[in-house]
Amino acid sequence: KNQVEQSPQSLIILEGKNCTLQCNYTVSPFSNLRWYKQDTGRGPVSLTIMTFSENTKSNGRYTATLDADTKQSSLHITASQLSDSASYICVVSFLTPSFGNEKLTFGTGTRLTIIP
Amino acid sequence: EPEVTQTPSHQVTQMGQEVILRCVPISNHLYFYWYRQILGQKVEFLVSFYNNEISEKSEIFDDQFSVERPDGSNFTLKIRSTKLEDSAMYFCASSEGQQFFGPGTRLTVL
Numbered sequence: 001k002n003q004v005e006q007s008p009q010s011l012i013i014l015e016g017k018n019c020t021l022q023c024n025y026t027v028s029p030f031s032n033l034r035w036y037k038q039d040t041g042r043g044p045v046s047l048t049i050m051t052f053s054e055n056t057k058s059n060g061r062y063t064a065t066l067d068a069d070t071k072q073s074s075l076h077i078t079a080s081q082l083s084d085s086a087s088y089i090c091v092v093s094f095l096t097p098s099f100g101n102e103k104l105t106f107g108t109g110t111r112l113t114i115i116p
Numbered sequence: 117e118p119e120v121t122q123t124p125s126h127q128v129t130q131m132g133q134e135v136i137l138r139c140v141p142i143s144n145h146l147y148f149y150w151y152r153q154i155l156g157q158k159v160e161f162l163v164s165f166y167n168n169e170i171s172e173k174s175e176i177f178d179d180q181f182s183v184e185r186p187d188g189s190n191f192t193l194k195i196r197s198t199k200l201e202d203s204a205m206y207f208c209a210s211s212e213g214q215q216f217f218g219p220g221t222r223l224t225v226l
Contacts, residue, residue, distance in 0.1 A: 044207070
């Protein structure tokens with residue numbers, strides 16, 4: 001069964017500190033891996049997208065890494081800000097036979113809280 | 117920047133009633149999706165829609181649910197005879213490659 005597992009479940013850090021979130025997946029075949037930020041009561045917003053051939057992708061203070069051999073990814077947040085408080089969701093995409101449609105499998109998310 | 121919009125933002129209904137959740141996808145997108153997120157749980161795929169028909173659906177998407185694209189802009193999710201366990205955030209997404217999500221509709225079934 002295709003699964004995406006994330007750790008830790010929740011994390012609290014001081015403003016200005018760095019943190020790293022982990023994602024392990026068993027989805028196969030694999031098209032791309034994404035990290036989304038989801039504020040409470042809002043829809044997910046894409047941070048990074050990586051294909052299986054990419055090892056790292058940055059978006060400002062967010063840097064995602066991917067090891068397709070071990071099926072692991074991480075999201076590193078540098079110099080955290082209060083606005084980074086949100087859930088961070090790892091999502092793995094694979095193509096289905098139907099019209100080339102892609103299907104997303106969501107992880108359970110890491111709830112990140114930044115405290116001043 | 118174009119975005120996916122959803123209405124209403126919050127819907128409260130009595131158990132057994134029918135609800136229709138509405139979405140306006142990004143205008144040049146051809147693939148449309150509905151997802152559900154029960155409070156505290158992960159986002160779950162419900163259904164995808166392409167060329168005016170369902171292309172994929174999950175086991176959650178049973179006969180209680182239906183989707184429709186009644187005109188050139190709206191994409192709707194109808195839930196018949198709502199149950200307490202249907203209470204959740206419902207997200208619409210559209211894509212022409214990467215999926216873009218709407219802000220969601222919070223459905224509360226009393």
